[in-house]
Amino acid sequence: MINRLPLIAGNWKMHKTGDEAVAAAKQLKPLVAGAKDVEVMIAPPFTALYQVSTEIKGSAIGLGAQNVHWEPHGAYTGEIAPNMLLAAGCMYVIIGHSERRQFFGDTDQTINRKIRAAISVGLAPIFCIGETEAERDSGKTFYVLDKQIRNGLEGFVLQDLQALVIAYEPVWAIGTGKTATKEQAQEVHAHVRRRLAEMVGQGFADQLRILYGGSVKPSNIKELMAMPDVDGALVGGASLDPVTFSQLVLYKK
Numbered sequence: 001m002i003n004r005l006p007l008i009a010g011n012w013k014m015h016k017t018g019d020e021a022v023a024a025a026k027q028l029k030p031l032v033a034g035a036k037d038v039e040v041m042i043a044p045p046f047t048a049l050y051q052v053s054t055e056i057k058g059s060a061i062g063l064g065a066q067n068v069h070w071e072p073h074g075a076y077t078g079e080i081a082p083n084m085l086l087a088a089g090c091m092y093v094i095i096g097h098s099e100r101r102q103f104f105g106d107t108d109q110t111i112n113r114k115i116r117a118a119i120s121v122g123l124a125p126i127f128c129i130g131e132t133e134a135e136r137d138s139g140k141t142f143y144v145l146d147k148q149i150r151n152g153l154e155g156f157v158l159q160d161l162q163a164l165v166i167a168y169e170p171v172w173a174i175g176t177g178k179t180a181t182k183e184q185a186q187e188v189h190a191h192v193r194r195r196l197a198e199m200v201g202q203g204f205a206d207q208l209r210i211l212y213g214g215s216v217k218p219s220n221i222k223e224l225m226a227m228p229d230v231d232g233a234l235v236g237g238a239s240l241d242p243v244t245f246s247q248l249v250l251y252k253k
């Protein structure tokens with residue numbers, strides 16, 4: 001039996017100042033202290049990372065960033081390097097979120113470089129993929145996802161990818177209140193796992209965690225997590241309120 005530890009990750013996007021983020025983390029700590037057999041991660045904005053890492057030290061909550069630059073240092077005004085995230089206390093970094101692809105010019109190629117840069121310092125990348133509504137409606141879902149996976153992971157070998165997490169986030173489900181049905185999520189997750197088995201190896205694919213993201217909330221998490229290939233959730237809106245997020249973390253109860 002393959003045992004993949006579920007990961008419930010909160011993507012706070014561009015919400016919360018440092019003090020607000022610390023207050024939310026402080027409130028979250030006791031709420032998720034009893035969570036068993038599940039990993040918890042929050043990804044506040046860059047400016048809150050260090051403060052939050054101090055607040056959650058020693059707790060069950062892990063820290064992630066929402067983006068990273070691919071170079072280790074240099075004249076890149078406004079960018080943040082992988083080792084800076086590490087120094088701020090991060091374990092994870094979200095890479096290739098659809099909002100970054102849509103509004104900030106992330107491409108499969110820059111995402112590939114960001115994944116490589118994250119891995120090089122020991123950050124675990126949460127690599128986001130997903131199709132738009134028009135792509136799904138025209139039957140191109142698997143084609144689009146395959147391309148994102150192929151390009152995003154081009155040139156990597158098994159050894160590079162040990163810490164990789166993939167997040168399937170259908171663009172039409174993000175922040176829209178529309179969730180993929182559990183069957184739609186399962187169909188894609190199983191497909192992604194098969195692809196990774198072909199590309200990297202069956203053993204790797206069996207232990208790879210594939211998260212679902214897109215309007216996950218307390219009312220739908222249980223059925224999504226019951227699907228055999230759904231190994232966690234990447235949560236936006238519903239992660240902002242600690243009480244609601246803790247209900248997601250404790251989805252088994």
Ligand code: PGA
Binds near residue numbers: 235
């Ligand atoms: P949502 O966002 O939960 O608000 O739909 C998910 C995400 O963008 O990661």
